[in-house]
Amino acid sequence: MGVATVSTLIHSLDVDVELAERHRCGDTQAFNEVYARFEEMVYNLAFRLSGNYEEAADLTQEIFLRVYRHLGSFGGRSTLKTWIFRIAINHCRDRLSRWRPLTQPLGDDPGEGEVTYADPSRGPEELAVAADEGRRVAEGLARLPSAFREAVVLRDIEGLSYEEIAEVLGVRIGTVRSRIARGRDQLRALLEIRS
Protein backbone atom coordinates (compact mmCIF):
# COMPACT_ATOMS: atom_id res chain seq x y z
CA MET A 1 0.00 0.00 0.00
CA GLY A 2 1.54 3.29 -1.08
CA VAL A 3 1.79 6.40 1.07
CA ALA A 4 -0.94 8.16 -0.90
CA THR A 5 -3.29 5.20 -0.47
CA VAL A 6 -2.63 5.05 3.27
CA SER A 7 -3.31 8.76 3.76
CA THR A 8 -6.48 8.54 1.64
CA LEU A 9 -7.63 5.62 3.76
CA ILE A 10 -6.91 7.47 7.00
CA HIS A 11 -8.77 10.49 5.69
CA SER A 12 -11.80 8.43 4.71
CA LEU A 13 -11.75 6.66 8.09
CA ASP A 14 -11.80 10.06 9.79
CA VAL A 15 -14.82 11.04 7.72
CA ASP A 16 -16.52 7.73 8.57
CA VAL A 17 -15.92 8.05 12.30
CA GLU A 18 -17.10 11.64 12.21
CA LEU A 19 -20.35 10.56 10.52
CA ALA A 20 -20.94 7.98 13.25
CA GLU A 21 -20.16 10.58 15.93
CA ARG A 22 -22.66 13.01 14.42
CA HIS A 23 -25.29 10.26 14.26
CA ARG A 24 -24.67 9.49 17.94
CA CYS A 25 -25.21 13.13 18.75
CA GLY A 26 -28.56 13.11 17.01
CA ASP A 27 -27.59 14.81 13.72
CA THR A 28 -30.14 13.27 11.31
CA GLN A 29 -28.22 14.58 8.33
CA ALA A 30 -25.41 12.10 9.10
CA PHE A 31 -27.55 9.10 8.26
CA ASN A 32 -28.83 10.81 5.11
CA GLU A 33 -25.23 11.24 3.97
CA VAL A 34 -24.46 7.60 4.67
CA TYR A 35 -27.58 6.58 2.78
CA ALA A 36 -26.77 8.72 -0.23
CA ARG A 37 -23.24 7.31 -0.33
CA PHE A 38 -24.17 3.64 -0.16
CA GLU A 39 -27.72 3.24 -1.45
CA GLU A 40 -26.74 2.27 -4.97
CA MET A 41 -24.05 -0.18 -3.85
CA VAL A 42 -26.26 -1.90 -1.29
CA TYR A 43 -29.19 -2.09 -3.71
CA ASN A 44 -27.03 -3.67 -6.41
CA LEU A 45 -25.53 -6.14 -3.97
CA ALA A 46 -29.02 -7.12 -2.79
CA PHE A 47 -30.24 -7.37 -6.37
CA ARG A 48 -27.41 -9.64 -7.48
CA LEU A 49 -27.74 -11.85 -4.43
CA SER A 50 -31.53 -12.12 -4.58
CA GLY A 51 -32.00 -11.88 -8.36
CA ASN A 52 -35.19 -9.91 -7.82
CA TYR A 53 -35.84 -6.15 -7.96
CA GLU A 54 -38.60 -6.07 -5.34
CA GLU A 55 -36.70 -8.28 -2.96
CA ALA A 56 -33.66 -6.03 -3.46
CA ALA A 57 -35.69 -2.97 -2.46
CA ASP A 58 -37.02 -4.70 0.68
CA LEU A 59 -33.56 -5.95 1.60
CA THR A 60 -32.04 -2.51 1.08
CA GLN A 61 -34.65 -0.96 3.34
CA GLU A 62 -34.04 -3.50 6.09
CA ILE A 63 -30.27 -3.23 5.76
CA PHE A 64 -30.36 0.53 6.19
CA LEU A 65 -32.59 0.25 9.22
CA ARG A 66 -29.89 -1.95 10.74
CA VAL A 67 -27.23 0.52 9.67
CA TYR A 68 -29.23 3.30 11.32
CA ARG A 69 -29.64 1.30 14.49
CA HIS A 70 -25.95 0.48 14.81
CA LEU A 71 -24.24 3.46 13.20
CA GLY A 72 -23.63 4.98 16.63
CA SER A 73 -21.52 2.00 17.60
CA PHE A 74 -19.33 2.16 14.49
CA GLY A 75 -15.85 2.70 15.86
CA GLY A 76 -13.71 2.96 12.74
CA ARG A 77 -11.97 -0.39 13.12
CA SER A 78 -12.87 -0.94 9.46
CA THR A 79 -14.08 1.51 6.85
CA LEU A 80 -17.75 2.38 6.83
CA LYS A 81 -17.95 0.76 3.41
CA THR A 82 -16.83 -2.70 4.55
CA TRP A 83 -18.84 -2.31 7.76
CA ILE A 84 -22.02 -1.66 5.76
CA PHE A 85 -21.29 -4.44 3.28
CA ARG A 86 -20.83 -6.83 6.19
CA ILE A 87 -24.23 -5.91 7.59
CA ALA A 88 -25.69 -6.20 4.09
CA ILE A 89 -24.22 -9.63 3.34
CA ASN A 90 -25.27 -11.02 6.71
CA HIS A 91 -28.75 -9.68 6.31
CA CYS A 92 -29.11 -11.05 2.78
CA ARG A 93 -27.89 -14.48 3.89
CA ASP A 94 -30.28 -14.46 6.78
CA ARG A 95 -33.29 -13.33 4.79
CA LEU A 96 -32.68 -15.25 1.58
CA SER A 97 -32.09 -18.51 3.40
CA ARG A 98 -35.64 -18.27 4.74
CA TRP A 99 -37.38 -18.56 1.43
CA ARG A 100 -34.92 -20.71 -0.42
CA PRO A 101 -32.19 -23.04 0.76
CA LEU A 102 -28.69 -21.69 0.31
CA THR A 103 -27.44 -23.05 -2.96
CA GLN A 104 -24.25 -24.00 -1.17
CA PRO A 105 -23.31 -24.20 2.49
CA LEU A 106 -21.07 -21.29 3.40
CA GLY A 107 -18.11 -23.40 4.46
CA ASP A 108 -14.71 -22.39 3.21
CA ASP A 109 -14.30 -25.22 0.80
CA PRO A 110 -17.34 -26.03 -1.32
CA GLY A 111 -16.67 -29.15 -3.37
CA GLU A 112 -14.88 -28.78 -6.65
CA GLY A 113 -17.09 -28.63 -9.71
CA GLU A 114 -20.34 -28.70 -7.76
CA VAL A 115 -22.91 -26.49 -9.38
CA THR A 116 -26.24 -26.23 -7.64
CA TYR A 117 -29.20 -24.29 -8.87
CA ALA A 118 -31.12 -21.42 -7.45
CA ASP A 119 -34.89 -21.65 -7.25
CA PRO A 120 -36.09 -21.75 -10.87
CA SER A 121 -39.31 -19.99 -9.87
CA ARG A 122 -37.30 -16.78 -9.63
CA GLY A 123 -38.01 -16.12 -13.28
CA PRO A 124 -35.22 -15.31 -15.68
CA GLU A 125 -37.12 -12.20 -16.70
CA GLU A 126 -36.53 -10.84 -13.23
CA LEU A 127 -32.83 -11.23 -13.75
CA ALA A 128 -33.00 -9.70 -17.15
CA VAL A 129 -30.88 -6.72 -17.91
CA ALA A 130 -30.92 -4.70 -21.10
CA ALA A 131 -28.28 -6.59 -23.04
CA ASP A 132 -28.70 -10.23 -23.90
CA GLU A 133 -25.10 -10.85 -22.95
CA GLY A 134 -25.73 -9.25 -19.58
CA ARG A 135 -28.75 -11.47 -19.09
CA ARG A 136 -26.74 -14.60 -19.77
CA VAL A 137 -24.10 -13.55 -17.27
CA ALA A 138 -26.74 -12.61 -14.69
CA GLU A 139 -28.44 -15.96 -15.05
CA GLY A 140 -25.13 -17.76 -14.72
CA LEU A 141 -24.27 -15.74 -11.65
CA ALA A 142 -27.61 -16.67 -10.05
CA ARG A 143 -26.73 -20.34 -10.50
CA LEU A 144 -23.43 -20.17 -8.68
CA PRO A 145 -23.13 -21.57 -5.17
CA SER A 146 -23.82 -18.63 -2.91
CA ALA A 147 -20.32 -18.52 -1.38
CA PHE A 148 -18.84 -18.07 -4.86
CA ARG A 149 -21.57 -15.69 -6.00
CA GLU A 150 -20.97 -13.41 -3.01
CA ALA A 151 -17.24 -13.26 -3.71
CA VAL A 152 -17.64 -12.59 -7.44
CA VAL A 153 -20.34 -9.96 -6.88
CA LEU A 154 -18.23 -8.14 -4.27
CA ARG A 155 -15.22 -8.19 -6.57
CA ASP A 156 -16.57 -7.66 -10.07
CA ILE A 157 -19.81 -5.80 -9.46
CA GLU A 158 -18.98 -3.80 -6.35
CA GLY A 159 -15.27 -3.44 -7.12
CA LEU A 160 -13.95 -4.31 -3.64
CA SER A 161 -10.32 -5.29 -3.15
CA TYR A 162 -9.47 -8.79 -1.90
CA GLU A 163 -8.59 -7.29 1.46
CA GLU A 164 -11.96 -5.55 1.72
CA ILE A 165 -13.80 -8.72 0.71
CA ALA A 166 -11.93 -10.70 3.37
CA GLU A 167 -13.09 -8.16 5.93
CA VAL A 168 -16.69 -8.20 4.71
CA LEU A 169 -16.95 -11.98 4.64
CA GLY A 170 -14.81 -12.54 7.72
CA VAL A 171 -12.51 -14.98 5.95
CA ARG A 172 -8.81 -15.01 5.05
CA ILE A 173 -7.51 -13.46 1.82
CA GLY A 174 -6.55 -16.91 0.57
CA THR A 175 -10.17 -17.97 0.86
CA VAL A 176 -11.30 -14.87 -1.01
CA ARG A 177 -8.78 -15.60 -3.76
CA SER A 178 -10.04 -19.15 -4.10
CA ARG A 179 -13.75 -18.29 -4.02
CA ILE A 180 -13.38 -15.63 -6.70
CA ALA A 181 -11.35 -17.92 -8.92
CA ARG A 182 -13.70 -20.85 -8.55
CA GLY A 183 -16.76 -18.68 -8.96
CA ARG A 184 -15.41 -17.25 -12.18
CA ASP A 185 -14.34 -20.66 -13.39
CA GLN A 186 -17.79 -22.16 -12.79
CA LEU A 187 -19.44 -19.14 -14.37
CA ARG A 188 -17.25 -19.50 -17.46
CA ALA A 189 -18.17 -23.18 -17.70
CA LEU A 190 -21.88 -22.37 -17.31
CA LEU A 191 -21.75 -19.73 -20.04
CA GLU A 192 -19.90 -22.07 -22.39
CA ILE A 193 -22.44 -24.84 -21.86
CA ARG A 194 -25.27 -22.47 -22.64
CA SER A 195 -23.76 -20.77 -25.68
Place this chain on the structure above:
Amino acid sequence: MKRHLSTEQLSSFVDAEIGHAEMRELELHLEACPYCRSRLSSMRRLVVEIRQMERATPPRDLAYQVKAQVVAHGEVRTLERRVRDFFRSLVFDPSVRAATAMGLGTVMVAGFLLWQSVPPVPPPHHGANVLKVSTTFGETPLGLPETTSEVAGREFVWSGDRWVQKGLEWRQPDARVMLASPEGQAMISRHADLMLLLTDGSRVVMRYRLGTVELSKG
Protein backbone atom coordinates in the same frame (compact mmCIF):
# COMPACT_ATOMS: atom_id res chain seq x y z
CA MET B 1 8.08 -21.93 -13.84
CA LYS B 2 7.27 -25.15 -15.63
CA ARG B 3 3.72 -25.95 -14.54
CA HIS B 4 0.76 -24.21 -16.16
CA LEU B 5 -0.91 -21.43 -14.18
CA SER B 6 -3.68 -22.49 -11.82
CA THR B 7 -7.15 -20.96 -12.18
CA GLU B 8 -6.49 -19.11 -8.95
CA GLN B 9 -3.28 -17.62 -10.29
CA LEU B 10 -4.98 -16.54 -13.53
CA SER B 11 -7.84 -14.98 -11.60
CA SER B 12 -5.57 -13.11 -9.17
CA PHE B 13 -3.37 -12.04 -12.09
CA VAL B 14 -6.37 -10.42 -13.80
CA ASP B 15 -7.10 -8.54 -10.56
CA ALA B 16 -3.44 -7.66 -10.01
CA GLU B 17 -3.92 -9.02 -6.49
CA ILE B 18 -0.57 -10.73 -6.39
CA GLY B 19 2.90 -9.91 -5.06
CA HIS B 20 5.55 -8.41 -7.36
CA ALA B 21 7.76 -11.48 -7.39
CA GLU B 22 4.94 -13.86 -8.28
CA MET B 23 3.59 -11.42 -10.85
CA ARG B 24 6.96 -11.42 -12.60
CA GLU B 25 7.12 -15.20 -12.48
CA LEU B 26 3.64 -15.55 -14.01
CA GLU B 27 4.46 -13.00 -16.73
CA LEU B 28 7.52 -15.04 -17.72
CA HIS B 29 5.43 -18.20 -17.97
CA LEU B 30 2.73 -16.42 -19.98
CA GLU B 31 5.29 -15.09 -22.45
CA ALA B 32 6.39 -18.63 -23.17
CA CYS B 33 3.06 -20.49 -23.00
CA PRO B 34 0.31 -19.94 -25.61
CA TYR B 35 -2.03 -22.30 -23.73
CA CYS B 36 -1.99 -20.16 -20.56
CA ARG B 37 -2.19 -16.96 -22.63
CA SER B 38 -5.41 -18.18 -24.16
CA ARG B 39 -6.79 -19.16 -20.73
CA LEU B 40 -5.83 -15.72 -19.45
CA SER B 41 -7.63 -13.98 -22.28
CA SER B 42 -10.80 -16.00 -21.75
CA MET B 43 -10.66 -15.19 -18.02
CA ARG B 44 -10.26 -11.51 -18.92
CA ARG B 45 -13.22 -11.65 -21.34
CA LEU B 46 -15.41 -13.14 -18.64
CA VAL B 47 -14.42 -10.51 -16.08
CA VAL B 48 -15.14 -7.74 -18.59
CA GLU B 49 -18.56 -9.27 -19.30
CA ILE B 50 -19.43 -9.39 -15.61
CA ARG B 51 -18.28 -5.83 -15.06
CA GLN B 52 -20.23 -4.58 -18.05
CA MET B 53 -23.55 -5.83 -16.72
CA GLU B 54 -25.91 -2.95 -16.33
CA ARG B 55 -26.23 -1.75 -12.75
CA ALA B 56 -29.67 -1.74 -11.21
CA THR B 57 -31.11 1.66 -10.32
CA PRO B 58 -32.83 1.83 -6.94
CA PRO B 59 -36.53 2.73 -7.24
CA ARG B 60 -37.12 6.45 -6.74
CA ASP B 61 -39.27 6.12 -3.64
CA LEU B 62 -36.81 3.82 -1.87
CA ALA B 63 -34.93 6.67 -0.20
CA TYR B 64 -38.22 8.10 1.04
CA GLN B 65 -39.36 4.74 2.41
CA VAL B 66 -36.07 4.13 4.19
CA LYS B 67 -36.07 7.56 5.78
CA ALA B 68 -39.71 7.23 6.83
CA GLN B 69 -38.95 3.91 8.49
CA VAL B 70 -35.88 5.34 10.17
CA VAL B 71 -37.81 8.35 11.49
CA ALA B 72 -40.46 6.04 12.96
CA HIS B 73 -37.77 3.81 14.46
CA GLY B 74 -35.87 6.82 15.79
CA GLU B 75 -38.95 8.08 17.61
CA VAL B 76 -39.57 4.72 19.20
CA ARG B 77 -35.92 4.55 20.28
CA THR B 78 -36.08 8.06 21.70
CA LEU B 79 -39.21 7.23 23.64
CA GLU B 80 -37.66 4.01 24.83
CA ARG B 81 -34.51 5.77 26.04
CA ARG B 82 -36.36 8.57 27.72
CA VAL B 83 -38.65 6.21 29.55
CA ARG B 84 -35.67 4.10 30.59
CA ASP B 85 -33.72 7.12 31.75
CA PHE B 86 -36.64 8.43 33.73
CA PHE B 87 -37.12 5.15 35.54
CA ARG B 88 -33.41 4.66 36.04
CA SER B 89 -33.37 7.91 37.94
CA LEU B 90 -35.95 6.40 40.29
CA VAL B 91 -34.61 2.90 40.82
CA PHE B 92 -31.76 4.08 43.04
CA ASP B 93 -34.34 4.00 45.80
CA PRO B 94 -35.08 0.32 46.53
CA SER B 95 -38.49 1.09 47.95
CA VAL B 96 -39.74 2.34 44.58
CA ARG B 97 -37.99 -0.34 42.53
CA ALA B 98 -40.94 -2.72 42.35
CA ALA B 99 -43.40 0.05 41.57
CA THR B 100 -41.00 1.36 38.92
CA ALA B 101 -40.77 -1.99 37.18
CA MET B 102 -44.55 -2.09 36.93
CA GLY B 103 -44.66 1.50 35.76
CA LEU B 104 -42.07 0.87 33.06
CA GLY B 105 -44.11 -2.01 31.72
CA THR B 106 -47.24 0.09 31.63
CA VAL B 107 -45.59 3.03 29.93
CA MET B 108 -43.82 0.79 27.40
CA VAL B 109 -47.09 -0.88 26.46
CA ALA B 110 -48.83 2.48 26.30
CA GLY B 111 -46.00 3.79 24.14
CA PHE B 112 -46.26 0.78 21.90
CA LEU B 113 -50.01 1.17 21.44
CA LEU B 114 -49.61 4.88 20.79
CA TRP B 115 -46.82 4.21 18.34
CA GLN B 116 -48.86 1.56 16.52
CA SER B 117 -51.69 3.99 16.04
CA VAL B 118 -49.63 6.66 14.27
CA PRO B 119 -48.52 6.69 10.62
CA PRO B 120 -44.82 6.01 9.90
CA VAL B 121 -43.99 9.69 9.31
CA PRO B 122 -46.10 11.87 11.55
CA PRO B 123 -46.70 15.26 9.98
CA PRO B 124 -44.97 17.93 12.07
CA HIS B 125 -48.19 19.76 13.02
CA HIS B 126 -49.91 16.58 14.21
CA GLY B 127 -50.40 16.70 17.98
CA ALA B 128 -51.10 13.07 18.82
CA ASN B 129 -47.84 11.35 18.03
CA VAL B 130 -45.21 9.64 20.10
CA LEU B 131 -42.99 12.73 20.35
CA LYS B 132 -45.49 14.37 22.65
CA VAL B 133 -44.55 11.94 25.40
CA SER B 134 -40.93 13.08 25.29
CA THR B 135 -41.65 16.47 26.83
CA THR B 136 -42.49 14.70 30.09
CA PHE B 137 -39.06 13.16 30.45
CA GLY B 138 -36.58 15.80 29.40
CA GLU B 139 -33.50 15.45 27.24
CA THR B 140 -32.39 12.27 25.50
CA PRO B 141 -29.45 10.77 27.38
CA LEU B 142 -26.47 10.38 25.08
CA GLY B 143 -23.97 7.60 25.06
CA LEU B 144 -26.26 4.68 25.87
CA PRO B 145 -25.25 1.71 23.79
CA GLU B 146 -27.29 1.41 20.61
CA THR B 147 -27.13 -2.33 20.70
CA THR B 148 -29.06 -3.09 23.84
CA SER B 149 -32.71 -2.59 24.41
CA GLU B 150 -34.94 -2.97 27.42
CA VAL B 151 -38.38 -4.23 26.57
CA ALA B 152 -40.81 -6.57 28.21
CA GLY B 153 -38.96 -5.84 31.44
CA ARG B 154 -35.84 -7.60 30.16
CA GLU B 155 -32.60 -6.52 28.61
CA PHE B 156 -31.96 -7.62 25.04
CA VAL B 157 -28.57 -7.56 23.36
CA TRP B 158 -28.09 -7.30 19.61
CA SER B 159 -26.16 -10.45 18.78
CA GLY B 160 -25.07 -10.90 15.17
CA ASP B 161 -28.44 -10.98 13.51
CA ARG B 162 -31.02 -11.06 16.29
CA TRP B 163 -31.99 -9.67 19.66
CA VAL B 164 -31.08 -12.07 22.43
CA GLN B 165 -32.24 -11.75 26.01
CA LYS B 166 -29.25 -11.07 28.21
CA GLY B 167 -27.92 -14.30 29.68
CA LEU B 168 -29.12 -16.45 26.78
CA GLU B 169 -26.40 -15.41 24.32
CA TRP B 170 -24.91 -18.88 24.00
CA ARG B 171 -28.09 -20.92 24.09
CA GLN B 172 -29.68 -22.58 21.10
CA PRO B 173 -33.42 -21.85 21.04
CA ASP B 174 -35.56 -24.82 22.13
CA ALA B 175 -38.34 -23.66 19.81
CA ARG B 176 -38.87 -21.27 16.93
CA VAL B 177 -42.16 -19.44 16.88
CA MET B 178 -43.72 -17.35 14.13
CA LEU B 179 -45.52 -14.21 15.18
CA ALA B 180 -48.61 -15.22 13.18
CA SER B 181 -48.93 -18.60 14.89
CA PRO B 182 -51.14 -19.07 17.98
CA GLU B 183 -48.02 -19.37 20.17
CA GLY B 184 -46.62 -16.20 18.63
CA GLN B 185 -49.86 -14.36 19.25
CA ALA B 186 -49.92 -15.59 22.84
CA MET B 187 -46.36 -14.34 23.38
CA ILE B 188 -47.06 -10.94 21.89
CA SER B 189 -50.25 -10.50 23.86
CA ARG B 190 -48.23 -11.01 27.05
CA HIS B 191 -45.30 -8.88 25.88
CA ALA B 192 -46.76 -6.38 23.42
CA ASP B 193 -43.67 -4.19 23.43
CA LEU B 194 -41.64 -6.97 21.80
CA MET B 195 -43.01 -5.52 18.57
CA LEU B 196 -40.46 -2.75 19.03
CA LEU B 197 -37.76 -5.28 18.26
CA LEU B 198 -39.62 -7.38 15.71
CA THR B 199 -40.82 -4.56 13.53
CA ASP B 200 -37.89 -4.47 11.10
CA GLY B 201 -37.82 -8.22 10.64
CA SER B 202 -35.30 -8.92 13.40
CA ARG B 203 -35.71 -12.11 15.40
CA VAL B 204 -35.92 -12.16 19.16
CA VAL B 205 -34.61 -14.91 21.40
CA MET B 206 -36.05 -14.90 24.89
CA ARG B 207 -36.98 -16.97 27.90
CA TYR B 208 -40.62 -18.00 27.67
CA ARG B 209 -42.43 -20.66 29.69
CA LEU B 210 -39.24 -22.30 30.97
CA GLY B 211 -37.78 -22.58 27.48
CA THR B 212 -35.61 -20.51 25.15
CA VAL B 213 -37.81 -19.37 22.29
CA GLU B 214 -36.94 -17.58 19.08
CA LEU B 215 -39.76 -15.35 17.89
CA SER B 216 -39.86 -13.94 14.37
CA LYS B 217 -42.28 -12.19 12.08
CA GLY B 218 -42.10 -15.06 9.60
